[in-house]
Amino acid sequence: MAALIDETGEMDALFFDQKPEFAWHEGLLIEGTTLQVPFMADAVTMVNPASKYSFLNYLHHQKRLYHFYFLESFHIPRREYNHYLQWVSKQLSSCRFSKRVIDVAEHSDGYEVSVEDVLTGHVETYYAKHVVLGMGSAPNLPEWTAAGSRNLYHSSEFLQRRNEALGETVTVIGSGQSAAEVFLELLKEQVTAGFKLNWLTRTDGFFPMEYSKLGLEHFSPDYTDYFYRLPRSLKDEVVSKQDSLYKGISADTIADIYDLLYERTIAGQKPDVQLLAKTAVKDISEYGGGLLLDCYHWEEGESFKVETDTVIAATGYKTLWPKAFSSLAHLMKWDEAGRPVISRNYQVEMHETRDEHKVFIQNGELHTHGVGAPDLGLGAYRNAVIINSIAGKTIFEIPEKNVFQHFGIQHLARKKQTV
Structure with a gap:
């Protein structure tokens, strides 16, 4: 959103x-x-392909256009996608890091936003006509008895902790892409x-994730x-049946795992x-x-x-409503599930209608807008809708x-009406 607004000249x-700097799923930036999703799911391309913040322009500045051209792949390395977004964020003076929003309250001319500097503890107040909340998600670790044990951690920490002693037995839990990638690395x-x-x-x-063109x-x-x-009563039922659209494993990762297991069983070996x-x-x-x-x-x-020494739980993520917005809770409408x-x-x-002072949600609308809510390919589109509004x-x-x-x-x- 910052990248899209930067080139419009329409608003401050x-x-x-x-976080101290931009980082995108840093614990799962596994090499390979x-x-x-295709590289066009960058910060801007799907609504403004001419933007200077596009992935292709990033490649141009990195002197990697021909490398990418010969790569002939829509699916770019995850590490490069993270570096691209860091490249974008460093050009945007509107992006302030090490800044924690601790309160958002109603104000006569919009909203009063209290922001704490993570490094110094100093709190500053900003006033905004509109507020946009990037919900994101937090690692979801079930309330197992051993939660908090040093030997039990979420897959989002994998790269930071992969050099620790794992013991004689390691167990991966989960069914999605993260579980498969962690398992393959350990294999x-x-x-x-x-x-x-x-x-x-x-x-x-x-099983693989649905990846047919019409499915996409x-x-x-x-x-x-x-x-x-769709009626609100039907939406949760529909989403619950769509796991294969966004929770499965890529067919390539499954193939890599199978091929390696096959290799390990040559000459009667038993991994x-x-x-x-x-x-x-x-x-x-x-x-x-x-x-x-x-x-x-x-x-x-x-x-x-099952006895094990280490557990790496790829148990997904959950949406958390930030405490900073608790001051606005009484003004907002909530559904029967507290969303x-x-x-x-x-x-x-x-x-109460607030046409002059609005609050928007990013990536917290799965229950209202469907499976595309967390999808990178719809990020620029969603931001364009919000900016237009x-x-x-x-x-x-x-x-x-x-x-x-x-x-x-x-x-x-x-x-029929047209006829």
Whole structure:
């Protein structure tokens, strides 16, 4: 959003981040891993391809255009995507790091924003007509008994902790891309490190994510429009059935794992590896200097235990409503599940209409806008909608039809009326 606004000359904006510098999933920037979306899902391209902040312009400045040209891949290294976003953020004076927003309160001319300097503890106050909250997400670690143990940690910390002693047995828990990438890295190290390796998941199997071209059209403004019109009572049910669209493993990663396992079984070798699906980890407790997993194979209906020294839990992320916005909670509308009610233009609905002073949500609208909410390919689009709403005019053109299929039958009614 900062990059898009910077080139419009239409509004003044500041962006606060408590981190010391920009960092995108730094714990999972494993060498050889790629984005699961095309490189055009950068900060700007999908609404302003001529922007100086595009990924292609970044490559030009890095003198890597021909390297990328010959690479012939839409899916760029994850490490390079992080470096690209750092390159963008360093050019934006509106981005302020080591700044923690501690309160946002109503003010006669909009909102009063209290910001603490993480390094000095000094608090400054800013006044804004509008506020945009980048929700993001936080690592989700189940409330197992051993939570807090040094030997049990979330996959988001993997790179920071990969050089620690893992012990004789290492267990990965999870069914998504992060679990697969961590397992593959550990599998590569297993021969020299000599540990036993487990991979447990409660899903039906180690299945690939849906990646067909028509399936990908669910990550479009068109599907967002369709999903938003669905009754609120139906939305949660729909999302719960769409895991394969965004929670599976890439087919390439599965192939890499299988190929390596095949290589390790040549000449009768038997790698000390266990992959087990349909297994729910009910609890993890400390046991004899290690960890004990209470597991349940839900299809066979049998409980069993697994002893391990280290657990790396790729158990996903959860959306947390920041405490800094607690002062606004009484002004906002909430649904029956305690989630903010969000308009189609990503504006938080209030009990009293505030057309002059708005609050917007980024990446906290899965329950209202569907599976595309966290998708990088819709980030620039969402920001363009918000910027247009704040400006009260069209700064970024947004096409009405972006995909080949129709997700509902509303267009049939329009055609009938036209006839």
